Amino acid sequence: MIRERYLNLAVLAGLLALALWALAGDQPFTITLLTKVVILGLAAAGLNIALGIGGLVSLGHAVFFGLGGYAMGILAFHAQNFAPLELGPLSIAGTKSMPVIWLAAIAVSAAVAVVIGLLSLRTSGVYFIMITLAFGQMFYYFAISWSVYGGEDGLSIYVRNGFPGLNTLDPIQFFGICLAILCLVLLLSDRLARSPFGLALNAARQVPVRVETVGLSPTRLKLLAFVISGAITGLAGALYADLNRFVSPTMFSWQLSGELMVLVILGGVGRLIGPVVGAAIFVALEHLLGGLTEFWHIWLGVILLLIVLFARGGVVGLISPRRVGHD
């Protein structure tokens, strides 16, 4: 049994160590796989705030992942075509700057999360799941029909976007950027979970009427959690698109929403490092088994089943059982 804090640090340090080991062994592909773990972990860490603390079973988080991806794709597309993005009277220049793209991804995802949240939080349970799923499908089909940006075929970006002072084309440097963002977001999530806001949100998940009875609004708490959650997943989407130098409607697909949820459940719902552990297992299985059989998802399903049946706290819960009420 390991204290959760040490486990969190060990997982993050382990990712860094593996990447450095791959660098020393000149294995850029391994670094790319590790980058994928970090980015998917980040996307699921976003979902974990809504799902794990707020209890919001969103089957539409691919919306934010896709929005982040397309924020990157569209801005970079206009930059590489030297044609500004015309939005009615507004003319927005494209950009190849990662920080600007990240801000755009966060802003767009947060704005859409406000709208989706306002509409879906009027419901709960299975209706909430269905509404979020429906939004995901709307964005998916919209992206497919949006031929300016590649429609079904998606959109390729020739050169990875830039970050001041770094060579983002170097796999280890891009990995470093992603890992730094993940660490920052996990730090913020950790503080958030234990903050007054987190205390109230945590109670709003368990007994909304209690939260109301002390004079707070569970709906507002959950809405803000949903927005923060969507913004983080959106940021991950922008990074994922940059990793692949490609965006396509699959980033909006309900399968992706489902996968994000699988990552959270595998690792441990509401556990800080859970999404990263889930992403590591997912990418490892995909890489190791995916080469042997097309049906590697079956094995993922078996593991998920075992976790849900015998280890509700996920892998993190097995290693480091949750303790109650500590700051």
Added chain:
Amino acid sequence: MTEPVLATRDLTKSFGALKASDGISIDLRPGEIHAIIGPNGAGKSTLIHQICGGLRPDSGTVHLLGRDVTAEGIAARARLGLGRTFQISALAMEDSVLQNAMLGALGHSGRPWRFWRPALRDPDLRARAEDSLHRVGLADHMHKRTANLSHGQRRQLEVAVALTLDPKAFIMDEPMAGLGAEGSALLTRFLDELRAQAPILLVEHDMDAVFALADRISVLVYGRVIATGTVDEIRASAEVREAYLGEEA
């Protein structure tokens, strides 16, 4: 006469053909314990829900501190000064006892939009929460998981959370339920003193507690208040004995 802290006027609420509240007008005056008694299904919890904002009356009004709050929700009424305990404990079972009390303190502070400093390290929240736990005798259990509390301790925690709100009126739905003789006696003594802090509208089945505590009693039968009076008046009322205490007059 001093103005009541809380007043309902002609509250009516039907569930289909069933009139769960049938023109209920009661009030709660400063410093008093006003007990609501009545057989199961008489509409006591339904009345509480309308007072606290969880249920809209079909007609009638609820006034809190002279203000019409009939259109307000649960949270707004809580902020205006209602401190309520539930008949069936509504607590965050996964959280610690202290965290539940701190949620109340957080509601009282009105400042939940803080994201950085751990709540448990906020001295003001913590002092208010610990003080309330101390008052109900749960101080020694505050780091326990709420799910691990006994039934009686959960009832105490319900009261503690209401205390953190520093309310203008307490609304308690069967706080003694399932407490046992000793627990009831303890809580009776506690409520006796609590009325000095804020008046209590007390729904309770435990007649010993009601007769020991109440300044006034209202008897609810089939959604109607059939009598309101002092303990002696209610005890003496033939109508009440017949309708509720189950004795032949």
